[in-house]
Amino acid sequence: MIHALQQKLDKVATRNSKNWWEEYLRNSIEFRGVNIVKIRDEMNQWYVDQKVGQMSTRSQMNLAFSFFPEKYAEDKLAGVLFLQEHIIPKNEIGWIVLLSRIEEIFNGGYILDWNVCDWLCVRVIGPLVETNGKPCAEAVASWRNSENLWQARASVVSFVNMAKDGDQVIRGLPKIILAACTEVIKRSERFAKTGVGWVLRELSLSDREGVIKFIDVNREHFSKESLENAIKKLTPSEQEQLRSLLH
DSSP: OHHHHHHHHHHOOHHHHHHHHHTTTTSSBBOOOOHHHHHHHHHHHHHHHTTTSSOHHHHHHHHHHHTSSSBBBBHHHHHHHHHHIIGGGOOSSOOOHHHHHHHHHHHOOOOOSSSHHHHHIIIHHHHHHHOHHHHHHHHHHHHGGOOSSHHHHHHHHHTOOOOOOGGTTSSHHHHHHHHHHHTTTOOOOOHHHHHHHHHHHHHTOHHHHHHHHHHHTTGGGGGHHHHHHHTTSSSSSHHHHHGGGGG
16 A cells, blocks of 8 residues: 555656755655645545545554655655544544654654654644643653654644644643753754744744743853744844844
8 A cells, every 4th residue: 555655656756856855955865756735635545546544543543654664755744644634633543642653753763854854743743732732742842852853853843833822722831842942952953953943933922031031041052043043023122132142
């Protein structure tokens, strides 16, 4: 079944797309050359053709996760889209089981770049947290101590779409996010720091003072890139004040 979808993806792949994506991601992962819209279209048609919907939800989940060990980015993204469109909305698999399976992806070294990581965070983990609330949010935030860069990034990026609503979506969410950011911002990797910058940018809409205080306290750990992202939605005067902390 996996091979059947891979064949469909190969038929719509282009060399130009492959080259562009591999250059854009600095050859961190191989591409077939298929954009996300076509991946979704081919995956959904494959879902019908292969009668995947007739399988149990648990069997479908196992099939979705089996795409992540594949080497091409599009295969991994097909796994993300499969989970997003056919597993998460059913809400039949407990969040503890799903997070455990996602942890296996990270532990297996199957996430190799920020692109797949962020799609997984925004399209799968984030909605899972919104549906299941604070216990799920705390479990995701606990990944901040992971040795794996991408799992640590996921501990903050998974909250980008709900951070702007703060306590309104999950009581205590700003504190949960900032606790994760406290550890991730200390990492030396670029994509750890940019993940923090991204979520702080959105969190500043619901917890402005908390974000400003966080940047002040952790000023020594911010790169210029991550700081500029974090302060993007603050006032010009606040931005200038926080920029001065890095000098």
